[in-house]
Amino acid sequence: MDILSGSWPGEIFLFKGGPDHSFAAPEMIKDKDGKFINIGGGIREERNFFPPMGERDRAKTITLIAGNAKFEHTPEGTFVNYHGQRLESTPEKPIAITGTASAAHAADWDGDGDYDLIVGTIRGKVYLVPNEGTPESYAFAKEKQIASVGSRAGPFTADWDGDGDLDLLVGANDGSVSLFRNTGSAKAPELAEVVQLVPPGDSASGAQAPKEVRRGALSKICVADWNGDGLLDLLVGDRANQKPDPPELTPGQKAEHERLGKELEAAQKHYRELSPKLYGPSRVKTEAEIEQIQREMDEVRKRMAELRAKLPREYESHGWVWLFLRKEI
DSSP: OOEEEOOSSOOOEEEOBOGGGOBOOOEEOBOTTSOBOOTTOEEEEEEOSSOOTTOTTTOOEEEEEESSEEEEEETTEEEEEETTEEEEEOSSSOEEEEOOOOEEEEEOTTSSSSOEEEEEOTTSEEEEEOBOSOSSSOOBOOOEEEEEOSSSOEEEEEOTTSSSSOEEEEEOTTSOEEEEOBOSOSSSOOBOOOEEEEOOOOOOOGGGOOSSOOOOEEEEEEEEOTTSSSSOEEEEEEEEEEOOOOOOOOHHHHHHHHHHHHHHHHHHHHHHHHTHHHHSTTOOOSHHHHHHHHHHHHHHHHHHHHHHHHSOOSOEEEOOEEEEOOOOO
16 A cells, blocks of 8 residues: 655655555655646746835735745855755745645546546645556646635545445535535546535634634545444544643742743744844845854744743644544435
């Protein structure tokens, strides 16, 4: 067995299975033209809605890279490496990195005996990436959109209605799960209008976060006959926020927390002051200065993490898995 995974940047990763349940290092899957598969990824120009303070007339557009890219800070300037390309980021034309939050699923969607890719993206779209090759030597063609939900689509295929072909189930950012029944055939799928199987969850955070366990958002799904009764059941993973019980504090502990809170605010302010020295128009130039700023920022980040760990949290994030047992087809 192999492992297939999407990623925040958007590229699709394959971990090939080896002996004794081991796995090879991940490789990014390419299409038949040799390009890395990342639906909605790539390089594009966009309006800069958040230019640096005082630079609103200079940085009107940015180069936005959606994909597996990394910044490189050098005395010559700031660069971004993206699949063999090295692009310079300047105050006049800054570069930003984002992702498409791909969620990948493998299925023989067109019934020809090999695995195709079903990919969900951050915009809530679900795409079919057909395999025009063979099970042993895949050749993935251009993607085709086949469904849409709110955002952060997480697709899964199964014969949900028991008619012998694959249907499409999709989790979404709001915690809902949608069903698109295949009203065509195993070799020529056609999807019906969406039916919501599971309603949205609770995504409240901060002071609004609940104390009790509740189903949350960002649903990712799996279909299996969990209880062996011959009916397909639904497993839904989520991300939920929960308010912990506040600890009983002594006057001394309250004073200590107040002191730590003020130190955290000062550290956060210091970090904001350091950032423009690496990324802003007045960034430092020499290698020694760059290394010094990077070391200082690392130290401040570490201290902020230490301070947050000592302070009570307003809410905690959890990932639960919910089981929905099927009653009938």
